[in-house]
Amino acid sequence: MANSNSALLDDLSRRGYSRRAFGRISALLGAGAALPFYNEAALAQMSFSGNVPADAVMINANENPLGPCTEALEAMSGILRRGGRYLFGESIQMGELLAEQEGLKAEYVQPYAGSSDPLHRSVLAFASPSRSYVTADPGYEAGERAARSVGAKVVSVPLTATHAHDVREMVKRAPDAGLFFICNPNNPTGTLTPRQDIEWLVANKPAGSVVLIDEAYIHFTDVARCTDMVAAGKDVIVLRTFSKIYGMAGLRAGAAIARPDLLEKLRFFGTFFLPTTAMVGARTSLAVKTLVPERRKYIQDVREETLSYLTGRGYQAVPSVSNKFMLDVKRPGREVIRALAAEKVIVGRVWPSWPNHVRVTVGTKDEMARFKAAFAKVTA
Numbered sequence: 229m230a231n232s233n234s235a236l237l238d239d240l241s242r243r244g245y246s247r248r249a250f251g252r253i254s255a256l257l258g259a260g261a262a263l264p265f266y267n268e269a270a271l272a273q274m275s276f277s278g279n280v281p282a283d284a285v286m287i288n289a290n291e292n293p294l295g296p297c298t299e300a301l302e303a304m305s306g307i308l309r310r311g312g313r314y315l316f317g318e319s320i321q322m323g324e325l326l327a328e329q330e331g332l333k334a335e336y337v338q339p340y341a342g343s344s345d346p347l348h349r350s351v352l353a354f355a356s357p358s359r360s361y362v363t364a365d366p367g368y369e370a371g372e373r374a375a376r377s378v379g380a381k382v383v384s385v386p387l388t389a390t391h392a393h394d395v396r397e398m399v400k401r402a403p404d405a406g407l408f409f410i411c412n413p414n415n416p417t418g419t420l421t422p423r424q425d426i427e428w429l430v431a432n433k434p435a436g437s438v439v440l441i442d443e444a445y446i447h448f449t450d451v452a453r454c455t456d457m458v459a460a461g462k463d464v465i466v467l468r469t470f471s472k473i474y475g476m477a478g479l480r481a482g483a484a485i486a487r488p489d490l491l492e493k494l495r496f497f498g499t500f501f502l503p504t505t506a507m508v509g510a511r512t513s514l515a516v517k518t519l520v521p522e523r524r525k526y527i528q529d530v531r532e533e534t535l536s537y538l539t540g541r542g543y544q545a546v547p548s549v550s551n552k553f554m555l556d557v558k559r560p561g562r563e564v565i566r567a568l569a570a571e572k573v574i575v576g577r578v579w580p581s582w583p584n585h586v587r588v589t590v591g592t593k594d595e596m597a598r599f600k601a602a603f604a605k606v607t608a
Contacts, residue, residue, distance in 0.1 A: 292475035300509040322511040343469035346484035349494040355380040359406025366579035391419035395429040418548025447473040481510035571602035
């Protein structure tokens with residue numbers, strides 16, 4: 229580890245990090261500490277602060293209320309008796325199965341405890357004081373916070389009129405880019421960026437930069453994934469998580485999919501001790517062929533029924549293909565968040581650039597019925 233850290237710190241020095249940022253990262257690596265960036269759990273906590281009643285409806289963090297599938301629950305329960313062992317083979321097997329399903333060699337997939345970890349590592353590996361981090365607005369903020377913590381410039385580009393990533397403007401505004409972040413479907417809007425736009429970005433990005441494609445919500449759609457770009461040897465890293473459609477948010481399983489040389493650059497920023505229960509649950513979930521289409525249909529039906537109800541009451545939401553949507557509440561969103569919380573319905577947060585929009589996660593049919601009743605009351 230010492231030799232790896234030395235190589236990393238040499239690389240950071242070449243990429244223009246200040247002595248202060250350099251010293252902070254050096255100290256963290258020397259202590260074997262986790263880098264202190266915002267992750268999914270921290271951002272979800274930011275959505276609502278205070279004591280949450282046990283009977284509250286929690287539709288604030290893009291979680292899947294259905295939880296792990298039955299097969300995964302049984303597999304994870306069975307592995308608990310062997311919890312005294314590291315069982316590294318379980319993460320290897322999960323990665324191998326995911327690679328097989330994506331048509332890739334096993335060395336192109338690295339399992340992680342969720343997708344926030346490789347997201348942060350990617351920021352550290354490819355963004356720096358001399359190489360910008362480029363993202364959408366509104367977009368998922370975790371990478372932005374990671375970039376700022378190490379002195380990298382953040383370039384936030386508004387979504388297009390169709391709520392896609394404006395890839396041409398992203399390239400135009402950041403000729404010094406180190407990392408482009410594309411969340412597809414986007415968080416928080418739940419909207420898709422067309423495949424041809426992503427292909428254009430990969431083909432026209434600045435030399436040496438990397439395109440990070442977060443496919444956390446891709447399973448809620450039937451559009452083509454971007455792992456074929458990885459197979460073609462492009463400067464692309466694809467992130468996957470089991471937190472969303474697979475219902476394993478608190479269990480932490482995910483993966484980075486990329487060329488081995490790009491994955492190697494992420495290795496410097498932590499260890500690979502992964503939760504065995506999550507790896508077993510993820511591998512088992514991948515093997516259940518009916519899980520994704522059944523859950524996609526369930527979430528789609530509940531989402532469309534909810535949006536139809538809101539439209540009927542005169543409220544508009546951004547058309548979403550995901551398990552969340554941005555709702556225009558026609559007044560400061562934080563007011564509505566507080567009013568709904570008083571009705572024991574906890575919804576997501578507000579993005580500064582869209583102050584009158586609130587992000588709402590799609591819950592179960594019963595949960596969304598309670599949301600509709602509470603929303604009708606607070607907007608009467």
